[in-house]
Amino acid sequence: MKTAVHTLTKTEQFNFLLTNRIPRRWLTLFMGWFSQIESPLLAKISIAIWQCFAEDLRLQDAKKQKFTSLGECFTRELKDGLRPIDQRIDIVSSPCDAIVGACGRVEGSKVFQAKGFPYELSELIPDVRIAHKYRNGVFVTLRLKSSMYHRFHAPVDCQVKQVNYISGDTWNVNPIALKRVEKLFCKNERAVIELKLDRPNSSITLVPVAAILVASMKFNFLSQTLNLSYRGANVIPCDAQFSKGAEMGYFQHGSTIIVFASHEYQLCPGITPGQPIKMGEALLSAEPESNDSHTSPAYAGA
Template sequence: MGRFSRIESPALTRLSIAVWQQFADDLRLQDAQTQQFRSLQECFTRQLKPGLRPVDARPEIVSSPCDALIGACGRIQGNQLFQAKGFPYTLEDLIPDERVAARYRNGQFVTLRLKSSMYHRFHAPVDCRVRQVNYISGDTWNVNPIALKKVEKLFCKNERAVLELECGHPDYCLTLVPVAAILVASMKFHFLPEPLDLTYQGANRIPCDARLQKGEEMGYFQHGSTIIAFASEQYHLCPGIAEGHSIKMGEALLSGHPVTGTKTSTETTPTPDI
């Protein structure tokens, strides 16, 4: 599928999109900066018209890093959380670094599933710094609800990356875990030199130094997938965040203590033009 999606043929791309739209009636290409794509991959990774994803600028708010359907979410019970009802896994199963996993005991988690028809780019949920990406190679199971109810510890088996977000407050911790899935199974981070996929042969712990403003684009999936957001126990879910809820990038996801010295505006700001 990855090879097919990279074929540059406008005619083949138009045909592929037409077939795709028969199965995904929520594919909203009118929101894209362009409706003319040289390849199916260009359509998957499309950018949106400016201003379509305003970002909640309140400093106590952690905004959604992506468009998504919310899966399991809520308080982590010690180190245990759920991919679906009756399918538990532990922090240590998903995050192999015990130091990082320990920060989220009794914290909050939200599973954000990107359908194939959704906007595939993901953004910084807060002002932050990323110093390292921990890449974990693995399987490429589908991450749809049917698979989550049948495959035990699916997220812990799939290819994924762990991104600690330094937010300027040592007691308020945030980590994103993008999880790749079936078909293309590729993650591209703008602050790393090459995509992360099953052909990657480099180190698992990849150093970087990315300083990101809230709403700034971090990268993209080359097909639908999942991001699991972890927050330390000082945070709580924002009103309306529940399983099955649809959320847009930039909307309020979690709420915590404002960072000292940051203005407390309630306005929203447009997505930075990357």
């Protein structure tokens, strides 16, 4: 067991050095260009190389098995029925396939990206009106590995009236980076999506955070593609209605979505750091909180 942990740490350290000690912006822009080159042969070679580093890449789950570009593989759709949605009315389902990172209670306005690395809600969510709703609320960090399904979906029935896009850096968001780079999520490119619910006193907000090699965040309800080349308004109005489980958009590579919910929500059983979760599975519950619901949050890698 000790050997396995040691090997993982060395791998993560190498990954951190490789992806964070190089020109992150230019590599991300290059990846965005390269992934859109339409060449079935180039796509096949690129995917084969990718599979050498990502043994858990499951292309057999994809609707199509042959791709004209690497980007088409990154943003692949899954076969119908592979991600059943938990339709219980009191359940917030996971918006994506992911590995659960730091999660638990927001301590006042303080959130933890990893043990010993806190940030303020207002540093991640610049809209004070939205940030204030999650004081003493609950949060879950969902990390999408590069090999995972990259599309994200509505965790509840909801309406979206605007997207707040914040341009920023492209730090890697893997566990070793989160333990080394202070307030990493607050530095990176991201979007804030407040979900309007039928429950008037409840609030849920998604914060997709981009990372190195993530060429864009594409929302199905916006005509704009949000990436490092975007020069439009930061607050983009829209009027989109979603049923629970409906697709909202996708990353062009692995990244992170942070889910915030107001204080009456709690983590569902089994939601702990390091636990894999699939889109549609139970993530949060609006049932009454237990007596120990205000204990310290869990931390990735604790």
